[in-house]
Amino acid sequence: MAQIPEDLKYTKTHEWARIEGDIATVGITDFAQHELSDVVYVEITALGKTVKQNDPIGFIEAVKATSDIYAPLSGEVIEVNTQIHKAEGEAPAMVNRDPYGQGWLCRIKISHPEEINSLLDHTAYAELVKRSEHH
Amino acid sequence: MIKQTPFYPRHLSAGGKIIEFAGYHLPVQFKGIIPEHHHVRTKVGVFDVSHMGRIRISGNDALRFINHMTTNDASTLAVYQAQYSVMCYPDGGIVDDLVVYRLPDHYLLVVNGANNEKDTQWLLEHRNGDVRIENITDAVAQLAIQGPKAEPCLQKICSIDLAPVGFYWATEGKIAGIDCLISRTGYTGEDGFELYIPAQSALAVWDALMEAGREFEIEPIGLGARDTLRLEMKYCLYGNDIDQTTNPLEAGLGFVVKLDKPGGFIGSEVLKQVAQEKPARRLVCLEMLEKAIPRPRLPVFADDNQIGITTSGTMSPSLNKGIALAYVQRRFSSSGTELTIEIRNHRARAVVVPPPFYKSGSRKK
Known part of the structure; x- marks a missing residue:
């Protein structure tokens, strides 16, 4: 079963956001990393840019497929996880090993806090995952 | 079923x-x-x-x-x-x-x-x-x-x-x-x-x-x-x-x-x-010359002309680089020919290599 921490907010596109003050730390969910498997490259193309909620902000390359990452909230992308961003070798696989911890992707300075209400809580996201799982 | x-x-x-x-x-x-x-x-x-x-x-x-x-x-x-x-x-x-x-x-x-x-x-x-x-x-x-x-x-x-x-x-x-x-x-x-x-x-x-x-x-x-x-x-x-x-x-x-x-x-x-x-085109092996992972159905270019399309592409775990198969016009199919593959709006450099990509297999000949 995919882990879905209770203290995070989620998107329908399988990102998570940990909101602390006006900063959102962003990553992809355990369900998403498992679907993608074998992450080999991460790039946050929107680093330093101001983005709107649901804008693409970067991409993840797995062995089998490429997947876009979308902004859970509007704001400025102020930081990336330098341990994995554009890294080679084993480092990007941290997204698989620890998607909610060391596998975080970027931080957004939130410009429209009211959007937080539009994100899914853990129970709503668990429902979404349940519907997406074939087995 | x-x-x-x-x-x-x-x-x-x-x-x-x-x-x-x-x-x-x-x-x-x-x-x-x-x-x-x-x-x-x-x-x-x-x-x-x-x-x-x-x-x-x-x-x-x-x-x-x-x-x-x-x-x-x-x-x-x-x-x-x-x-x-x-x-x-x-x-x-x-x-x-x-x-x-x-x-x-x-x-x-x-x-x-x-x-x-x-x-x-x-x-x-x-x-x-x-x-x-x-x-x-x-x-x-x-x-x-x-x-x-x-x-x-x-x-x-x-x-x-x-x-x-x-x-x-x-x-x-x-x-x-x-x-x-x-x-x-x-x-x-x-x-x-x-x-x-x-x-x-x-x-x-x-x-x-x-x-x-x-x-x-x-x-x-x-x-x-x-x-x-x-x-x-x-x-x-x-x-x-x-x-x-x-x-x-x-x-x-x-x-x-x-x-x-x-x-x-x-x-x-x-x-x-x-x-x-x-044949007017040939299926060739393409090895990426830069950090990019090709996928199937991407356009292949020689200079500014599309001359082919990829059919398979992945990160090669053995070579630790992107590899693809692509049909390209015959005159671009010889080994050593440098081409580009359009990956995420970027023309990434690749080179035609002789098959197979991985040459150290234990397969009996």
Whole structure:
């Protein structure tokens, strides 16, 4: 079963956001990393840019497929996880090993806090995952 | 209705991530594509390939029929020899690629799972003379044991000596006491065997194999690694690299197209023409010269002109770089030609390399 921490907010596109003050730390969910498997490259193309909620902000390359990452909230992308961003070798696989911890992707300075209400809580996201799982 | 192979319970208990493929529930991965890939390249892995179609052809005219339906020359096969081959449409497009086995009293065609019904229908439509066509897919399970340790591993539970069985040769023997067809074949570039097992005894063979293979660290391998392993060898995948719109000559499969065999075959007239004029495009191996991972169906450029399209692409775990197969106009197909692939709005540099990408496989020649 995919882990879905209770203290995070989620998107329908399988990102998570940990909101602390006006900063959102962003990553992809355990369900998403498992679907993608074998992450080999991460790039946050929107680093330093101001983005709107649901804008693409970067991409993840797995062995089998490429997947876009979308902004859970509007704001400025102020930081990336330098341990994995554009890294080679084993480092990007941290997204698989620890998607909610060391596998975080970027931080957004939130410009429209009211959007937080539009994100899914853990129970709503668990429902979404349940519907997406074939087995 | 999605089917299950006889090994399905073992895939579940091994923690396989199950997907639908060719109408079956099959594992796409267990521990991860990359570790599974390396495991097959360095040790031994076992693939459930029971989704492949198995078609038995018998009767006095079986050889003549097979030679009419396929591009390779089945008349050269000795008993227990196998050959890679292709079935074409009259226009030279590919119906399927397959392996043809000559057995003592019949032939066995092993076709792509997704094409099983289509191929069976195609064969039945062309049936002529004393030919019997039986689809035995459900009665037989199929495993591929692949990797440098495949032979010592399988030998432990096999009644006959495997050493004399050459590449693309088969034999019959007992595996864990069960009568099987055993061939030295595979889709990975490593040494290895495929087993054809009566479906009702499939689990007994699986369990014996996993037990015998423990000292060699045998592990089940999913479809994900099967794809990266085959791509590193430039083994074509039907539906990606070849299909009804491509012919075997442009796909680089000319080595199994015997244009001069007596009586010809379906598609031979058109393919003779293609051979004479030379194919307008060729399927080439492209290795990325920069950090980018190509995917199928991406445009390929020479300067500012699109001259081709990728058909398969991945991160190669063995080479640790992006690799792709692509059809490109013939004049851009020689090794060393630098091209670009449009990946995420960026023209990423790549170079044509001779096949295979991975050259250190343990496969017997």
